[in-house]
Amino acid sequence: MNDLHSLAGEYAVGCLTEEETTEFESHLATCPDCREEVAEMRDIAVQLSKAVAAEPPTGLRASVLAKISQTAQDAPAHAGVQPARQGDEAADPSEHSEAPGVHVGGSAPAASNVVPFQRRTSSTWVAGILAAAAVLAAIAMGGWAVSNRDDARVSTAQNLQLTHLLTAGDVRTASGQFSGGGSGTVVLSASQHQALLVAADLPELPSGQVYEAWTITDSTTPAGTFTKGGSGTIVSLPPAAVDASAVAVTVEPEGGSDHPTSKPLFKVGLPTA
Amino acid sequence: MPSIAMRGTCAVLLLPARRGTVVAMRSSTQSNELAELLRRVAGGDQGAFATFYDSTARSVYGIVLRVLRDPAQAEEVTQEVYVEAWTSAPRFDAELGSPTGWLNTIAHRKAVDRVRSSERSLQREQRHFESGGSPQASVDTSDIVVALDEGQRVRQALEQLPEAQRTAVHLAYFEGRTHREVAEFLEVPLGTVKTRIRDAMKRLRNHLGEAAS
Numbered sequence: 339m340n341d342l343h344s345l346a347g348e349y350a351v352g353c354l355t356e357e358e359t360t361e362f363e364s365h366l367a368t369c370p371d372c373r374e375e376v377a378e379m380r381d382i383a384v385q386l387s388k389a390v391a392a393e394p395p396t397g398l399r400a401s402v403l404a405k406i407s408q409t410a411q412d413a414p415a416h417a418g419v420q421p422a423r424q425g426d427e428a429a430d431p432s433e434h435s436e437a438p439g440v441h442v443g444g445s446a447p448a449a450s451n452v453v454p455f456q457r458r459t460s461s462t463w464v465a466g467i468l469a470a471a472a473v474l475a476a477i478a479m480g481g482w483a484v485s486n487r488d489d490a491r492v493s494t495a496q497n498l499q500l501t502h503l504l505t506a507g508d509v510r511t512a513s514g515q516f517s518g519g520g521s522g523t524v525v526l527s528a529s530q531h532q533a534l535l536v537a538a539d540l541p542e543l544p545s546g547q548v549y550e551a552w553t554i555t556d557s558t559t560p561a562g563t564f565t566k567g568g569s570g571t572i573v574s575l576p577p578a579a580v581d582a583s584a585v586a587v588t589v590e591p592e593g594g595s596d597h598p599t600s601k602p603l604f605k606v607g608l609p610t611a
Numbered sequence: 612m613p614s615i616a617m618r619g620t621c622a623v624l625l626l627p628a629r630r631g632t633v634v635a636m637r638s639s640t641q642s643n644e645l646a647e648l649l650r651r652v653a654g655g656d657q658g659a660f661a662t663f664y665d666s667t668a669r670s671v672y673g674i675v676l677r678v679l680r681d682p683a684q685a686e687e688v689t690q691e692v693y694v695e696a697w698t699s700a701p702r703f704d705a706e707l708g709s710p711t712g713w714l715n716t717i718a719h720r721k722a723v724d725r726v727r728s729s730e731r732s733l734q735r736e737q738r739h740f741e742s743g744g745s746p747q748a749s750v751d752t753s754d755i756v757v758a759l760d761e762g763q764r765v766r767q768a769l770e771q772l773p774e775a776q777r778t779a780v781h782l783a784y785f786e787g788r789t790h791r792e793v794a795e796f797l798e799v800p801l802g803t804v805k806t807r808i809r810d811a812m813k814r815l816r817n818h819l820g821e822a823a824s
Binding site for chain 1 (some may be wrong): 629651653655656657658659660661662664665668670671672673674676677682686689690693694697698699700701702706708709711712713715716718719720723762765766768769780783784785787788789790791793804805808809811813814815816819
C-alpha cells in the first residue's frame with residue numbers, strides 16, 4: 339500500500355492510523371535509516387508542541403507525582419538494538435539503581451558527564467504552594483516511608499506533631515524548591531514552640547553524605563541532619579527555629595557539621611508572626 | 612520550566628552534536644540532561660521525575676490541550692502521559708530519538724487516541740465550530756498561544772511555510788487527524804498529503820536550524 343520508507347514524517351506528526359503505526363514500527367525495528375529520520379522528525383514535532391505550550395493546571399503536578407509514587411515501573415528492555423552500557427551485562431538490572439535499559443550510547447552519548455545536582459533557576463511561591471500540596475497529598479495517602487528505620491515511633495510522632503502544628507492558630511509556613519530536586523516546606527508555630535521541615539521528592543545522596551538543616555538568625559545554627567525518606571521526610575527543628583529569620587539545608591558529611599561546608603540547596607525566609 | 616534548557620552552556624562544548632545544525636546541537640545538549648534525568652527516573656527516582664515534569668510539562672500540556680480543545684480532558688490525558696512516561700522510562704531507547712521526542716510522541720498519541728474515539732470526536736467538532744473554527748481549507752495559525760521565545764520562533768517558521776504545507780501539518784498535528792482525513796478534508800490525493808507533510812517537516816528543520824545560528 340505505502341512505501342514504508344516514506345512514512346517517517348507522517349509517523350512523527352502522528353497522522354497514521356493505528357494499524358499503519360504498528361506496521362511502520364515493525365519496519366523501524368529493521369531500518370536504521372528510518373530510525374534516524376524519525377528521531378529528527380520527532381524533534382521537529384517537539385518544536386511544534388513548544389509553539390502551543392501552555393501552563394498546566396496548578397494541581398496537576400502534585401497529582402501526577404502522587405500517582406507515580408503509587409505506580410510500578412516496567413522492566414528494562416534488553417532486546418534493544420544497542421548493547422547495554424559497559425558493565426551492565428553481567429548484573430541483574432533489577433538490582434541497579436541506575437537503569438540499564440535506557441540506552442544512551444552511540445549518537446547520543448551517555449550523559450554521565452552531566453552533574454546530577456544542578457541548581458534550579460525557578461523557585462516561586464507557586465512552586466511552594468504546590469510543594470505543600472504534594473506533601474499534604476502524600477500524608478493523606480499514608481505514603482510516608484519511615485525515614486528513620488530505627489525508630490518508627492519518631493515518624494508517627496512527627497506526623498502527629500505536624501497535624502497539631504497545621505491546626506495551630508498561629509501556624510506559619512514557608513516553601514521552596516531544593517536546587518537538586520525536591521521541595522520543602524517549613525511549618526512552625528510560636529505558641530506551640532515547634533517547627534518542622536517537611537521535604538518531598540529529595541534525591542538520594544551518595545553514601546557518606548547527609549542533608550543538614552540550619553536555622554539562621556544572627557548566626558547559623560545546626561538544626562539536625564536527615565536522609566531522604568520514601569515519598570517524604572519530616573524533620574523536627576529545634577524550638578528556637580520559631581524565632582529564626584530563615585531555614586536552610588546543605589549537604590554535609592555523615593554526622594553533620596557545625597558550620598555549613600557547602601552552598602545551601604534550599605533556603606526559605608520565614609514570615610514574621 | 613526553561614531551567615534545564617538554560618543550564619547546558621558548558622555541556623555543549625563537551626558533547627558532540629548529533630546533527631549538523633545549531634538547533635540539533637542545542638536540543639542534543641538538553642537531550643543529554645534529560646536523558647540523565649530519565650536514567651534516574653528509570654531507577655525509580657521520583658525527585659528526578661519531578662524535575663523531568665517541570666522541564667517538559669508546558670509543552671506536553673500545550674499539545675494535549677491543543678488537540679483536545681478541552682482543559683478538563685487535557686488535564687486528565689496529561690496525567691496519563693506522565694504516568695506512562697514513569698512506567699515506561701526503563702524501556703526508553705535513545706536510538707529512537709531524544710527524551711523530549713519520546714515524551715512528545717506519547718503525549719500526542721494519547722491525545723489523538725482520545726480524540727479519535729468517535730463520540731468525543733463529534734463533540735470536539737461541535738466545540739470547534741461553535742468556537743468559530745472554520746471548515747475551510749485555509750487554517751489560520753494566529754490562535755496559537757505563544758508563551759516562549761522558542762514558541763515564537765516556531766510560529767514564524769510555520770508562517771513561512773507554503774500555505775498548503777502549513778495547512779497539512781496543522782490538520783495532522785494540531786488537529787490530530789489521520790492523513791486520510793486530511794486528504795478528504797483538503798480534497799487532494801493521499802500521496803499529496805504525505806509529500807506536503809514531509810516537505811513541511813524538512814523546511815521546518817532547515818528554517819529552525821538557520822534561525823538559531
